[in-house]
Amino acid sequence: MIWKAALFTLASLGATLVSSAEGVTAPVAKPEKRIFEFKDGDRLMLIGNTVIEREQRYGTFEPRLALALGDLKVSVRNLAWSGDTVFGHARSYFGPPEEGLQRLSDHLELLKPTVIMLCYGSEMAFERLGGLPDFLTGYRNLLELIRKHAPGARMILVSPPPLENLPAPLPDQTDANKSLSSFRDALRKFATSQNTYFVDLFELMGGVPKAGLTAQPLTENGVHYTRAGYEKLSAKLIEGLGLTAPAIASAELEPITREVLHKDELFFNRWRPQNETYLFGFRKHEQGQNAREIPMFDPLIDQADSKIQAAKASLLASKKQL
Numbered sequence: 001m002i003w004k005a006a007l008f009t010l011a012s013l014g015a016t017l018v019s020s021a022e023g024v025t026a027p028v029a030k031p032e033k034r035i036f037e038f039k040d041g042d043r044l045m046l047i048g049n050t051v052i053e054r055e056q057r058y059g060t061f062e063p064r065l066a067l068a069l070g071d072l073k074v075s076v077r078n079l080a081w082s083g084d085t086v087f088g089h090a091r092s093y094f095g096p097p098e099e100g101l102q103r104l105s106d107h108l109e110l111l112k113p114t115v116i117m118l119c120y121g122s123e124m125a126f127e128r129l130g131g132l133p134d135f136l137t138g139y140r141n142l143l144e145l146i147r148k149h150a151p152g153a154r155m156i157l158v159s160p161p162p163l164e165n166l167p168a169p170l171p172d173q174t175d176a177n178k179s180l181s182s183f184r185d186a187l188r189k190f191a192t193s194q195n196t197y198f199v200d201l202f203e204l205m206g207g208v209p210k211a212g213l214t215a216q217p218l219t220e221n222g223v224h225y226t227r228a229g230y231e232k233l234s235a236k237l238i239e240g241l242g243l244t245a246p247a248i249a250s251a252e253l254e255p256i257t258r259e260v261l262h263k264d265e266l267f268f269n270r271w272r273p274q275n276e277t278y279l280f281g282f283r284k285h286e287q288g289q290n291a292r293e294i295p296m297f298d299p300l301i302d303q304a305d306s307k308i309q310a311a312k313a314s315l316l317a318s319k320k321q322l
Contacts, residue, residue: 038072039072041074041114043075043112044075046077046078046117048119050080050224054082059257066308067246067315068245074115077111079271085097116150119157121187125177126179132183154196157191159200162209163219163222184203197241255311255315259307263305263308270298
């Protein structure tokens with residue numbers, strides 16, 4: 001009986017050791033950081049609605065991207081249009097949405113982008129997701145159009161940032177942000193199904209605002225960002241791309257920012273001249289002969305790109321000497 005007791009004791013001890021081992025929580029590996037890989041010479045096109053278009057007022061994104069990419073040279077062209085949708089409503093001018101998509105197709109073939117960043121869907125905050133199926137269908141059609149006219153371009157889908165709750169009489173955006181949160185979830189799945197890189201700008205900018213939090217406002221009216229708002233927005237967008245920009249004060253960025261603003265103004269006049277109706281539209285019989293001057297912006301824009309890179313190189317060199 002002694003040997004049976006010994007076997008029982010050993011068995012009990014073994015079971016205890018196994019049980020203890022099973023109770024130990026193995027360290028959970030952190031998910032691998034996702035990085036969007038830019039290549040030297042990439043041509044990045046920004047497409048979207050108001051939040052992207054108005055960035056060119058401040059020029060906060062491109063300087064940070066340039067510094068985050070180091071020696072890589074990437075040119076940026078902002079083709080966003082305030083109030084636009086995935087259907088091309090705003091950029092259609094006086095015609096149907098199809099006209100806006102045709103205009104976009106022409107610009108894709110002209111600029112030949114290798115990377116395209118899209119940010120659409122802000123209207124879902126107020127439609128309460130009722131239009132989500134049609135939106136996703138429109139987005140799918142838009143991506144197909146891009147693939148047709150810019151074959152091989154890598155795409156980045158960005159979720160709209162949250163709306164900001166500001167004191168009365170401005171409206172409470174809590175419900176709108178809940179809708180944007182649900183929309184973000186659907187957009188993430190859509191981006192995966194389309195094999196595109198996804199940036200959750202909604203969460204990076206704080207997600208659904210927490211009750212009781214007070215901070216310096218980042219928007220003028222809960223929707224349109226201020227300079228400070230765009231500085232944060234751009235920094236978070238760089239983070240969402242998996243990149244890291246060196247810690248440099250806004251004042252130190254001024255030489256690059258100045259060149260970016262100049263380039264953006266030249267490019268805006270290139271692709272959206274104020275008298276486009278007279279140059280290319282239904283009144284071109286009056287001044288259409290002046291349309292030949294529009295391509296003259298191209299060498300000026302290329303020169304501006306070179307100045308941006310030179311300003312970046314100068315800043316990085318000065319930092320290495322410190």
